[in-house]
Amino acid sequence: MPEKIDGKSIFSLYEVSRSIQKTLGERYSSSFWVKAEMNKLNYYKHSGHCYPELVEKKDGSVIAQIRANLWRADYIRINDRFLQLLKEPLKDGIKILFEARISFDPVHGLALWIMDIDPAFTLGDLEAEKLETIRRLREEGVYSRNKMHTMPLLPQRIAVISVETSKGWADFGKVLHGNDWNYTFFCYLFPSLLQGDQAASAIIRQLNRIRKVKDHFDVVAIIRGGGGDVGLSCYNNYVLARAIALFPLPVITGIGHATNETVSEMVAFSNAITPTKLAEYLIQQFHNFSVPVQEAERRITEWAQRKIVSEKDKVQSLIRSFRYLAENTVRLHYSEIRNLSGSLKQEVKFRMKYEKDNLQVSRQVIGKSAGNLCRQAGSAITNCAAHIRKDSQKQLVHHNLIVRQLQQKLSVHSRLAVKEKLLLLKNVEKNIDNMNPVNVLKRGYSITLRNGKAVRSGDEVNPGDIIHTTVLSGSITSIVQQSIKPDHETET
Amino acid sequence: MKPKLSYTDAFEELQSIVSDIEQGEISVDELSEKVKRAAELIRICKNKLSATEEDVNTILKELDTAPDEEE
Numbered sequence: 001m002p003e004k005i006d007g008k009s010i011f012s013l014y015e016v017s018r019s020i021q022k023t024l025g026e027r028y029s030s031s032f033w034v035k036a037e038m039n040k041l042n043y044y045k046h047s048g049h050c051y052p053e054l055v056e057k058k059d060g061s062v063i064a065q066i067r068a069n070l071w072r073a074d075y076i077r078i079n080d081r082f083l084q085l086l087k088e089p090l091k092d093g094i095k096i097l098f099e100a101r102i103s104f105d106p107v108h109g110l111a112l113w114i115m116d117i118d119p120a121f122t123l124g125d126l127e128a129e130k131l132e133t134i135r136r137l138r139e140e141g142v143y144s145r146n147k148m149h150t151m152p153l154l155p156q157r158i159a160v161i162s163v164e165t166s167k168g169w170a171d172f173g174k175v176l177h178g179n180d181w182n183y184t185f186f187c188y189l190f191p192s193l194l195q196g197d198q199a200a201s202a203i204i205r206q207l208n209r210i211r212k213v214k215d216h217f218d219v220v221a222i223i224r225g226g227g228g229d230v231g232l233s234c235y236n237n238y239v240l241a242r243a244i245a246l247f248p249l250p251v252i253t254g255i256g257h258a259t260n261e262t263v264s265e266m267v268a269f270s271n272a273i274t275p276t277k278l279a280e281y282l283i284q285q286f287h288n289f290s291v292p293v294q295e296a297e298r299r300i301t302e303w304a305q306r307k308i309v310s311e312k313d314k315v316q317s318l319i320r321s322f323r324y325l326a327e328n329t330v331r332l333h334y335s336e337i338r339n340l341s342g343s344l345k346q347e348v349k350f351r352m353k354y355e356k357d358n359l360q361v362s363r364q365v366i367g368k369s370a371g372n373l374c375r376q377a378g379s380a381i382t383n384c385a386a387h388i389r390k391d392s393q394k395q396l397v398h399h400n401l402i403v404r405q406l407q408q409k410l411s412v413h414s415r416l417a418v419k420e421k422l423l424l425l426k427n428v429e430k431n432i433d434n435m436n437p438v439n440v441l442k443r444g445y446s447i448t449l450r451n452g453k454a455v456r457s458g459d460e461v462n463p464g465d466i467i468h469t470t471v472l473s474g475s476i477t478s479i480v481q482q483s484i485k486p487d488h489e490t491e492t
Numbered sequence: 493m494k495p496k497l498s499y500t501d502a503f504e505e506l507q508s509i510v511s512d513i514e515q516g517e518i519s520v521d522e523l524s525e526k527v528k529r530a531a532e533l534i535r536i537c538k539n540k541l542s543a544t545e546e547d548v549n550t551i552l553k554e555l556d557t558a559p560d561e562e563e
Contacts, residue, residue, distance in 0.1 A: 293503070296510045
């Protein structure tokens, strides 16, 4: 009961706490279901109790926060159910649907007393996270990126992300190095946590280290095993799955569990499930290389041997054919030659006889022909002689006649010619006679001379000159009284 | 010295020889040469199956010295 001091009712802290406890107890008399995010589990190993930190966030900010109590027995029971159903323990950062009562303790204050947790709700939430990771990777177009790599023909150099002491790593090495075919692998371990909350970032760190030396490796193998099938939800982590998808080398996984495939395994180049299977997968790659090589060796050997045998056979058969053909040909030619020589002898004999006959006939023909020819020639010559004689007489007579005719013509013509010439001569004589000056003088003409020269023009004489004029009988000497000169030219 | 033949090239060349042979494209003249080549390729391939040349020390050195490379 409160004390009364100066009219004030004063409660002790315990009384207030008790009051709150009572009020809350009356108000929240029964349990109820609450959903919240378990930010921290706050498991205390020593006591086995958990004091989870529950929050509700809106747009990234905490809008409610209450501490909770999860007592040891409840924790063990609930955790077992989680491991069974989710393959995940109760852990930080999961969403839970739980049955609780309000608990108020005067010493420890307000808390939610967790009586039960529904693993199906958390499972759904984890499943949702996985789906969200897948969705984001697909949306970014990186989901299938690692599968697009080409696995080298011989994935011989393996960067292994595992735990050195794990059973998975041991199994992997045993299968890989103990193979019956003397296949050699080179493995280099990049140690990492492989399950639980820290695994995702640890694996990413090792992937980044491998990236630095990626040229030394053909493939990355993530190997886990022997740690139980719990704590694998880290492989659905968006950042890890993305790092695997975008890794520059093929990533193969052997995480070893029986539950649904995680996103990391889905985006990996290949998921072999267990470390043993992964080792067998790599050996199979070697087989894929080795078997064709062996097969090639077998086929080439077989083929080469077959080819040699077949070529030998061909040559043998050719030799046989050749020998047969050669012999046949020789035989054939031999008999042909024999036949030919027979024919030739016969032909020669026949020919000789024929030619002899021909010769005989020719001789006779020639004899006869020669006689004939001689006779013909003789008669031709005789003919010719007769002809010549006849012709020459005829010619002689003919020519005589011509000569006689010509003689007659000559005498007639010569007489005529002489007569003609005589006539011509008489005319000329008459003309010449006419020209005689005596005859001229007879007709009354006279000739005047001066100094012995005939005067033909008046200007040849001058008055006083003595001139002599000749007439038919006698001459006259006279003195010139006057001379008349021609007007212009000399008068003739 | 001839550049070293990668096992991928060796493997492919071997396959092509086998395919040539099976399609009858190799004459008896080429026989000896091809078989010799095939034997060499087979040797390279088989060697590769049973030997590796990676050196741990080189990897360790590069891990220490190479700059961090982000995706």
